[in-house]
Structures are given as C-alpha cells and as structure tokens.
Amino acid sequence: MPFIPHTKEDTQSMLDVIGAKSIEDLFDEIPVELRAKPLENVPAGRSEMAVNRLVRQRAAEDVQPLCFIGAGAYEHHIPAAVWELTTRGEFYTAYTPYQAEASQGTLQLLYEFQTMMAELTAMDVSNASLYDGASSLAEAVLMAVRANRKSKSKRILVPRTVHPTYLKVVKTITQHQGITLEMLDYDIDGGHLNIDTLPSEPGDFTALIIPQPNFFGVLEDVDALTDWAHAHGALVIGVVNPMAMALITPPGEWGTEEAGIKGADIVCGEGQPLGVPLSSGGPYFGFMCCAQKHVRQMPGRIIGATNDLDGKPGYTLTLQAREQHIRRSKATSNICTNQGLLTTAATIYMSLMGPEGLRRTAANSHANSCTLTKQLNAIDGVETIFSRPGFHEKVLRLNKPVKEVLSALEDRGILGGYDLSAEFPELGNALLVCVTETKTEEDLQHYASSLQEALQETLAEVSA
Amino acid sequence: MSNVPNELKYTKTHEWVRTESDGSITVGITDHAQELLGDMVFVELPETDATYTSGDDCAVVESVKAASDIYCPISGEITSVNEDLADAPETINTDPYDTGWLFKLTPEDSGEVDELLDAEAYLELIAEEDH
Amino acid sequence: MSPEFTSGIKSNQLIFEHSATGRTNGAQMVEDVASASEIPEGLLRKTPPMLPEVSEMDAVRHYTRLSQKNFSIDTQFYPLGSCTMKHNPRACNTLALLPGFLGRHPLAPERFGQGVMACLWELQEILKDVTGMTAVSLSPMAGAQGEFAGVAMIRAYHDANNTSGNKSERSEIICPDAAHGTNPATATMCGYKVREIPTNTDGDIDVEALKEVVGPQTAGIMLTNPSTLGVFDRRIKEIAQIVHDAGGLLYYDGANLNAILGKVKPGDMGFDVIHMNLHKTFSTPHGGGGPGAGPVGVSERLKPFMPIPVVGKDVVGKDEGSFRWLTETDLPQSIGRLSAHMGNTGVLIRAYVYALLLGREGMVRTADYATLNANYLMARLAQAGFDMALPSRRATHEFILTLKRQAKDQGVTAMDFATRLLDYGFHAPTTYFPLIVPECLLIEPTETESKETLDAFADVMKTIQEEADANPELLKDAPYTLPVRRLDDVKAARELNLKYSPAKD
Incomplete structure (x- = not known):
C-alpha cells in the first residue's frame, strides 16, 4: 500500500478503540446507493520503478530544439542553487504560513521577496505573489476599479499591444463586474501606443494599462502615457517584464512631476523570468506592486514585519481582513493561495544575481x-x-x-x-x-x- | 459587562446613535461591538456629502481577524467623519461613545430615530446573543 | 554560544543585511555589454534596485537557515483540517523536474509536447473517473480559480439556456454558513448575490431552510460533502433534487475529496460541476502557500463551457493517437482562459505521477485510512476528555473538537492550545474554522500518518489540558521554543511595515 504505514495489527487495534468491526463500518453514514463502482479508468497501481520508466520516456519525447x-x-539561465534550495523539504512541504510562529522561514523569505519586487519596480509595496502574469493583470483591473473611487465608469483603456492571451484572461475573470475594456490601436510604424491616439475629449476613465515592454517587445512612451492618465483622473496599471526592470525605467518612476503624481499606481506582471524554468507553461507566478495609498485594495497575501512578545523581530501575514477567509462575499478577491514555491525560487534567484x-x-x-x-x-x-x-x-x-x-x-x-x-x-x-x-x-x-x-x-x- | 449608556439609541447591528442639540446625528459602534471585534487596526469611513438610506453599508471597521460593515442607522447626508481614527483606530476600543465616534449626518427624517432600540432593549439583545 | 549568533552572523538577519556594496557572485555574471544598448538614455534605469549583493555561499547559508525556521510535512505532523497535509512522495517531484518537461516552451509546437500532453490527457481521464464527471479541464491554477471557473460555467449555462435570448435572471448562489470563505467570494466575483443557509445541530444542511430560499432566482448551490464540519451530508440526493427542481445547478467544492476517493463519486451525488484541489487529495506540495492546481470536472450539460485549453486526443485520421490543445475553436462557448498557458502544468505532472503510484486500489485505500485515522484520533481525544462538536456522528477524514468549555472555565482558547502544540513539535490543527463552531480545532490527520504519531498527538493534547488545569497562563504565552514567541498581529496591521529599508546613519 503506497504511503500508508499501517500494519494489520495497527488497523485492528485502532478499530477496537473506535468500536468498529471494519474500516467499511466507518462509511455507514453514506447512503448505500451512492457508493461508487470500481474505478475502471484508473490504472492499477504501479511501483515507483515502473512509473519512473514510463514518465522518463514521456519527458524524453519533449526535448526541444x-x-x-x-x-x-523567457528562457534564462537559472543558477543551480536556486532549485536545490527551493526543493528543500522545509520549503517544499510547508503549508501557507497562517501559523506565523511555525513559518518564520517562509514569512521572512516572502518579506524579502516583497522588498525585492518593490525595489525592482520602484513601487512602495508588493504583495506575496498571485497565480501568473495574465491573471495578475485581471486582478490589477479589478483592483483599479476599487481603488479609483473618483471614477464611476469602470472604463479601462487597453492598448492592443498588451499580450493577447492576457487580454483573454482579463475578459474571463472580469466579465461579471460591469467593466468596459476599451481597446486602443497601436502605431503601425512604431509598434507602440501613440499618445496622439488617446481620447482627446475629457471623460471618466478608470485606468490605463501600459505594457513595458509591450507584446511586440517594443518599449512604450511610458512618461507621456502616465502623465496623460493622471491628467485624466485615470490610474496607471503597468504590466512589466521584471527582468527588463534591471535595465529600463521602472514604473515607480514613470511620468513627470507635471501631472502632480509620478509613477504608476499598480504594477503587475509575469515573474517567470526570475528563476522559473519554462516548464511547459507553469507553474509560474504573478506579482503585484502598488502605491502605498492603494495597499488595502491589493489582492493576495501580504507579509508584514512585527515583534514577538519579547520584542524580537518577526514576520506575519497582515491585512488579512481583506481576504476571502474573513471577508467572504466582500473580499477583494477569492484568491487563497499564492505561488509560494515560485516566489521562493525568485527570491533566491535575485539574491544570487544581485543588481x-x-x-x-x-x-x-x-x-x-x-x-x-x-x-x-x-x-x-x-x-x-x-x-x-x-x-x-x-x-x-x-x-x-x-x-x-x-x-x-x-x-x-x-x-x-x-x-x-x-x-x-x-x-x-x-x-x-x-x-x-x-x-x-x-x-x-x-x-x-x-x-x-x-x-x-x-x-x-x-x-x- | 458592556457599557450601554441610557441616553443613546441603538441598532440591532450594534451601532449607537446620538441626536445632537442642532438636530444632527452622531454614529459610532457600541462597547459590546468593539469587544467582539477586538483591537481595531483600520477604519474606512464614508465620504462627506454622500447620502445613504438606513440599512446601507457605509463604513468598515477592521480588526486583525475581522472586518465588519457599519450600516447607516438613519437615512441622511454625511456631514463629517472622524478623521482622527485614521491614525488612531484604537480610539474605538478605548472610548467608543465619545472620541471613538465614526461619522455625523443630517437626517432626512428625524422621526427615524424613535424606531431604534433604547438602552434597555439593546441590553436584552446582547444578553440573548451571549446565550 | 549566544543564541543570537550562528557562524558569525546574526541568526535573524535579512539577506539585505549580509549585503556589501560591490560584492558579486561571479559565477552568474555574463559579459558586460552595456555599450551595445540601443535603448535611448531617457528609457534607461538611473539607479540600480537595492537587491542583495552577496556571495553564493552567503545566499545558500541564509536560505538554508530560513528553511529550518519552518514547520513542514517533511519534519512535523501537520493535522491541519481541510488542508490534507499528507506525505508528498519524492518521485512526483523528481519526475516533474525532468529536463524534457522543464525546458519545453509553452508555445512550442504540439509535436514537441506529445510527452507532457499524454500525461495531462491521462490525468484528465483519471480525474473524470474519480469524480464521475463527463469531462475535465486542468487549466485552473488553484482551488479558488477552479471555483471561479465552476460558477462562471453555471452562469454561462443559464445565460445560454435562457429562452428569451437575454441573460438569465437567476441572481443568487446558495452557500451553507459553514462554507469555505472562497465560496461566497467566488459567487460575488461571478456577479451573484450570496444566500446563506444554516446547518442543523447534527451537522447536515437544514433542508427546510433550503426549500425556503430556492426559487426561480436560484442559479445554484455550492457545497462540500463531506462538509467542512467533517461529516457526510446524508440528505445530499434530496438536496440535489430540490435545487435541480428549481432549475439551479450544484457546485461541488472538492476540498474534502480525500475522504471519499473511490468510495463516492460527486457526479453520482447529483453535482453538475466540481473543482479538485490537487495539492490536497493528489499530494502535490503546498510549497509554503502554492502553487496549487484546481482542475474542474463537469457534467454533460456544462461541457461546452469548460475553461480552455483542454487536452484532446485525435481518434481518427492521419494524426490518430496524437494529442492537441482544444481551444476557442473547439469550444466556442467556453468561459475562456484563466492563465497565459496551460495552468500549473508542473503541478499537474506531480499529481499524475501520484495517481499512477496509487492506482485504483490505492485511491480507495487512501479514503479508507484517512477515515480510519480521523475516527481513531477522534476516539482517543474523546477518551482523553475533550468535547467533540458532533459527538454522535462518524468522522470522515477530519473532525472538530471544541474548546468552548475550556475557554469559559479556564480562559484558554483554541489559539492557546494551537500555539502550545508547536512547543511539542506538532503543527497546530486549523483553528476557528468553520466559523459556526466556537473555539474549534479542525483536525485532519491524513492516511499517511502512523498510529504511533496519532497516539503521541493525543497524549500531548492531554498533557496540554493538564497544563491548562494547573496553570492556564503557561498556554497564554506559548510558544516558547520556536524561533519567535507569539507575534503581535495588531502592531503588524496598525504600523504597516511591508518591506525592508536600510537604517539611515
């Protein structure tokens, strides 16, 4: 019996304590007509050796040019230490750090992750990650609607230079919220969103999405776009490649002082370039950063520093009242898990690479x-x-x-x-x-x- | 035992209401409610000039492990909110009936106040809940 | 040796505090080609990000030490109710990390992905059988996303079947008061109003209350069975009938599937859609909070609405036997995509390997021994004098103990018990969930724990009760032996400190 440690004697003495004749008795509250027939389409159990052989053959089929x-x-080199450390059992098999005192390793690491992502994007704060880049953009759109209290329109301006699959995911996830996604065409020569094509009449815009680099790999005119958005009362959602941030102006510095506010309001994106293998598409991780004033509208887990009873520093999940397990139908999102293991890899990756x-x-x-x-x-x-x-x-x-x-x-x-x-x-x-x-x-x-x-x-x- | 001042009116959802001499209404949460919620960490208040119908949720008080909607007890227009709570939400714990007030409003119909619970009825309500 | 210091560094330092300006990790440095940049000056970053500047050894030591501050399944018994913290077999990880799977670009042509697609297709088939559903989509990246997909499908179904040609008027989703928080949150994300219904004192849903709230406005009901109270709802067929008669659909939250694996199929209970948490029932790692995977299974009538992509197998023609992605073209009524690619593929491979290792007999045994362990531990704890929330019921794979009496008499809470358990090397059970049971511990031992471990846990619970009898204050200040003492959550929330800032000299 794979992974079940019970001896016959164990089972018998346990049944005796329960006062049941057989294990079958323990299912006596289930109506008989509901009991399942044997699982015909599940193969018989196999040894690790046999499974090993089968799955290795499968993986060998996929070696690609x-x-x-x-x-x-994006394929980047990943230092060997990243996944050696990430797959240590203490990271790999730990639960969500709800029990803070028993999870200081994961919690401190996530606090370091938040610091690194905030640094990379030059934003005030970061959460502890979301599912992937595409769904992080969907969450950013929902967040912008909550955060921009002055806007009533729920109109989101979306350049066609946003990743087309991201756009599909945004549509799937936000479709029941009365949100309008207004597409903006790109400049056929530059491959970017031309500031001249933005609506010239004043109006109620909730947010403008700015991809950097955009889906064509082209760098957008982020300063002008950010200023335009802020001048029109719209929030700026940056969707960025975190690797590019080491080289180009980060969203926290987009725009000029002229618009009164500098920097993007919400930044999200795909974290995969930071130490995560291509892996046939996942698991990756999404990230999200924002300006301090919007932090209570941010979805997902957030780790905060605090002290213990003796005044010693420690880390804990904070702002939990935003989350589904407390706010239920009024939560900022139904998100429960983050992508803990992938953020572990990314944090170690960024430490090993350095600026x-x-x-x-x-x-x-x-x-x-x-x-x-x-x-x-x-x-x-x-x-x-x-x-x-x-x-x-x-x-x-x-x-x-x-x-x-x-x-x-x-x-x-x-x-x-x-x-x-x-x-x-x-x-x-x-x-x-x-x-x-x-x-x-x-x-x-x-x-x-x-x-x-x-x-x-x-x-x-x-x-x- | 929670403090339930006699001169105030109460809602079933644990807000208190005080009619000021100028006819305006001050709203907060009761001592019993703050005890249930525990240490306050954040308060989200309505915008001034906003109008609400009684029963609308118009504010949120947040402790570490709970977030609770505040329902507008009387229909009317918000005239001011307690800005001090932004930096010191714990005032709701220490002084719920005075400096821990949440917002003030101008009622549409001051007669609505009479429909709320008096201290005695509210005490009965929380006694039942404890049961 | 001072406990503050290990190997010359302060044990609670952040990686940034090991940093020294100009220290680099040479092995990871590619050639510096800054001069080749075509990027105009105005778009270049002016100041580098404050990332750690450490050697490889600094990083390895730091993160190894951090890992040692965690409880994990590999090191501790972890009886977290509703979370199914069972052993994570190593083969699942080793095989998922094979270079063929890891190196494959998600947008590479299908002919370079037949290996991984074969695994995923077989996993779909296995999950179909286990759940009794007609089709499975593996794409949701977590249980909560699976829930979203499920309720979005219910919505799409009602809209598609509305005879007037308009969107459906059905506006409500029913949830029991004991439901996971994700259920009502999901219903809201899908634009529904949530109607809560109460639970009877015996733990089953209040069917009379259900009858009162169902109607033409009902889109569906979200249920977990066994419920979050750790009991099997005996009237499930009747519930399904009531909801179906009103035109609503039934959503199955698969959080507790471990209890009935191979024993009862949600499809047979009358459910129309189900999500599974592979990180629970199929033993993929929790990873300190993800990645999960939340595949959805559907009945025939919801099949057109499944999230894409789904793995298809060509059964005729020149490509017979080869696998391909089913997309918008194949499922034009799909609720759409939930991720940029194929969900959390690596997690799905782990679950597939696990399913192969268990096989059909292993699945049934999983439910057998998960149930045996829960009922045994419940009996042991009852013998030790603890109160069960539902003493007259069989436990399923988990059960609820209530410390209401202790809280009243001795002032010790469920949280005090939980934190004191840590000192004895046990992770705490789930506390304060479900919300409707006061001072509760939701305990799920899982099938992979031995009798010896369960005995030790029961003994420690008894010891803690004795400590509470003698000196309740001892529990209030626990834990004592972990890297930190009890943490100040109020300070964390009031004085938000979400990132490190170097001290200014």
Missing part, C-alpha cells in the same frame, strides 16, 4: 536580440517592422507565410519564434523573435543561416 520563442515566457547580475543578464539579452536582428535584416525577404527600440524581442516581416518558415526552421533544430499572423493579420507575415543571454554567437549564426535556407526552401516549394 534551440528556442527563440518568447511571447511571455549587477540582473542588469548584465538583461543587457546581454537586449544586445543578443539586436545582433540577431541585424543579421536577419541582411537576409533577402526579412525586415524589421517597428522603428521604436525594444528589449529582447523583435517583430520581423517575412516574404513567406510564417507557418511554413517555422516548420522549415524546426527541421533545422530551431524553434524560430511566435507567429503573429493570426492575431495581428494587419502586419502580414509577422514573426516575433526572442533572444536571451542563453544564446551564443554560434546559435545566432545558426539561426540566421537557417532562416536564409528556410526562406529559399519555401520559395522553391511555392514555385514547384
């Missing part, structure tokens, strides 16, 4: 992306679409259908990028290519020469 896909999930390690990783990724783009632009039939600078992703237009080119690249051991043509048909044969610090010069050359071949090959196929 050199990856140049980004689009919200310089993170900056170099970000700068290196950016430089690699620039190098590859230059090489690809030299190829006949490839051009960079957008003129504005980016972080580590670039949109290229090909003279062939992207799907065919990607397939030809796969045959050469390369995952060439993310095909934009379905979601952004107006861009034509557009491909989003990501390069991080993990790629070598040889990798970049291999990509460039393979793309050249692939384009010729598909050309040959078309003419044949």
